[in-house]
């Protein structure tokens with residue numbers, strides 16, 4: 001069995017086999033130099049101190065050094081001791097980087113799903129983060145309330161009622177890692193409550209359907225026309241996932257009659273509407289349409305996210321829940 005020493009700042013594994021410890025030491029040092037673990041120019045300890053370090057005879061180390069000098073791995077000069085030779089490491093020639101075809105950047109990138117990342121308010125965010133961290137008690141760095149920090153839930157409740165017409169109470173808000181995390185949490189809860197399927201929109205995001213499938217729910221797509229998603233025939237459904245502010249990816253808001261119809265369905269059947277309000281704040285021609293949850297907070301879960309209004313990398317989302325779902 002060989003032995004490993006940590007010496008010279010590198011691990012040297014010496015095998016005292018074959019012609020013995022000298023061969024093992026020479027191989028270990030050669031390998032350390034070849035691999036670059038002992039950098040060119042590094043001064044090696046004197047044969048006396050390395051011998052003490054490794055617990056071997058001084059001559060063994062001296063002979064090993066001499067072998068490596070003869071091979072060109074080390075240099076030995078009067079007055080400057082034994083060093084790793086300057087050109088001892090053979091580096092592979094750098095590979096030319098594969099040429100990439102220049103991609104023309106569009107003047108206006110209309111691909112859905114990603115906000116303008118250059119617009120992120122970095123300075124304001126830094127200032128706010130600094131202020132919050134300076135004032136936060138130590139206890140704020142712990143696990144805390146599973147629903148999230150009360151300061152954040154309180155601020156969100158105010159914002160959501162002002163900007164989105166959500167009937168929000170901090171006690172019924174749960175902070176999560178973006179919409180996707182919130183949907184995953186809800187999917188698991190609904191499955192545990194006995195649901196086997198959930199109605200979804202046609203052309204919706206298949207990654208979100210996959211999250212629901214992983215919770216054990218089947219997804220049943222609903223028809224779609226110029227008024228938005230048609231929820232009139234949801235026989236047997238107990239929950240539906242909608243993007244009422246802007247149908248994703250078609251962009252059309254759910255028509256007021258359809259909004260009323262889905263709320264009526266929920267009240268009649270005890271069904272649950274999942275309102276994916278991912279970009280409800282955005283509107284260029286008139287006031288944004290209020291969130292569906294404002295019509296009936298007992299039957300609608302409002303799912304929000306900062307992925308569009310700020311940046312997806314924040315992974316910041318929230319659920320505003322009917323009382324029966326908070327626990």
Ligand SMILES: Cc1ncc(COP(=O)(O)O)c(C=O)c1O
Pocket residue numbers: 113114177178179180181205243248276278304305306307312316317
């Ligand atoms: C329809 C829809 N819902 C929700 C989201 C946001 O998901 P998350 O908050 O997980 O980033 C997106 C993002 O692209 C989306 O397109």
